Amino acid sequence: MLIIDQEKCGKDGICIEECPFFLLKPDADGIPEMIPGAEAVCLKCGHCLAVCPNGAITLEGVSPESCEPVPKQIPISAESISQLVKTRRSIRVYKDRPVPREVVEKLLETVQYSPTAKNLQPVHWILVDDRPKIYQMAGLTIEWLRKLNMVPDIIEAWDKGHDIILRGAPNLAIAHAAKNSINPAADCAIACTTLELTANSMGIGGCWAGYFMRASKNYDPLKQFLNLPNGHKVYAALMLGYPRFKYHRIPPRQALKVRWL
Ligand SMILES: Cc1cc2nc3c(=O)[nH]c(=O)nc-3n(C[C@H](O)[C@H](O)[C@H](O)COP(=O)(O)O)c2cc1C
Incomplete structure (x- = not known):
């Protein structure tokens, strides 16, 4: 289910930290491996494969090369x-x-x-x-x-x-x-x-x-x-x-109802 390219693996532990259910652990050489029973719990969310900076992880046959890359500069500002x-x-x-x-x-x-x-x-x-x-x-x-x-x-x-x-x-x-x-x-x-x-x-x-x-x-x-x-x-x-009319103003909304706990 999980294939690690040992040459590419940076042993940085990022995939281990990012796995939602802590299903990875380092082996004796620091290379991540799945813990026993992990396959049944794994969400197949692809986070381990997506977060690896070195492209060392293939999950369920999905290789890093087959994934769409995250653009370096996302051309959408917080303002937009x-x-x-x-x-x-x-x-x-x-x-x-x-x-x-x-x-x-x-x-x-x-x-x-x-x-x-x-x-x-x-x-x-x-x-x-x-x-x-x-x-x-x-x-x-x-x-x-x-x-x-x-x-x-x-x-x-x-x-x-x-x-x-x-x-x-x-x-x-x-x-x-x-x-x-x-x-x-x-x-x-x-x-x-x-x-x-x-x-x-x-x-x-x-x-x-x-x-x-x-x-x-x-x-x-x-x-x-x-x-x-x-x-x-x-x-x-x-x-x-397709809207027939264009809106020219942003109608106001209630003040935030917030309580920090
Ligand atoms: C769960 C939900 C159900 C809604 N149902 C209707 C609906 O049946 N008919 C309708 O005209 N608008 C419906 N609306 C739209 C709301 O009336 C609208 O979001 C609200 O008046 C605020 O306007 P805005 O969406 O333009 O900001 C619904 C919105 C939500 C979130």
């Missing part, structure tokens, strides 16, 4: 990240044309690097770029809300032709995962948050679909429409599309 986070808005009014499939898939390839509990990477996506289907799902959500007599204003708006559920979005990304994964709700939420931010950096707007998420967990006709694998649940969903 701050701007990206602060200028992200929930976008609810979209241009008609959908985000092309290859663009959505490219975004998700980046999102795939988001953290997940125990590196399980449990997030699956259902992608939709067919407006009538998205409208149908909004309609099923309304059906559920109507049955429960919830949010009458939203139902009334729907009856008058306003879709407050999925906002007539041209694209929808639904994140689902196995319920028995370690923390599927957090993993899917992080993935959707990363997707929203990454999309924003490409001029694509997103908006969380909270009512749809709740209905997709609770309303059988919507669950049947989504046809999830057995044992899976929807944990996050994001409308996507």
Whole structure:
């Protein structure tokens, strides 16, 4: 599982210190080796291979040469990240044309690097770029809300032709995962948050679909429409599309609620 190139190994102990579960120890010559039973516990997170300054570690057949290098100078300043986070808005009014499939898939390839509990990477996506289907799902959500007599204003708006559920979005990304994964709700939420931010950096707007998420967990006709694998649940969903309007200001947010302990 772990191959150390003894000639390249600097015996610096960095991989030993960085392993999340302390699964490495130096052998008599100072070369790292796995402790007994490590294979069952290893997250396959690749940290040992990624952190080694000498490229001495191959993990599970993944060699240092086969990995994308971290650029020496990451061309993103703290200021640009701050701007990206602060200028992200929930976008609810979209241009008609959908985000092309290859663009959505490219975004998700980046999102795939988001953290997940125990590196399980449990997030699956259902992608939709067919407006009538998205409208149908909004309609099923309304059906559920109507049955429960919830949010009458939203139902009334729907009856008058306003879709407050999925906002007539041209694209929808639904994140689902196995319920028995370690923390599927957090993993899917992080993935959707990363997707929203990454999309924003490409001029694509997103908006969380909270009512749809709740209905997709609770309303059988919507669950049947989504046809999830057995044992899976929807944990996050994001409308996507090109914004019709540009935001000119950053609306203020509450003061931080902080207590240092
Ligand atoms: C979990 C979650 C669910 C949300 N559900 C909806 C929703 O169903 N419809 C909607 O229009 N916005 C929804 N939003 C967007 C929030 O209303 C929005 O983030 C908030 O008003 C702040 O605006 P901003 O995102 O532009 O900063 C949701 C946001 C989150 C995080």
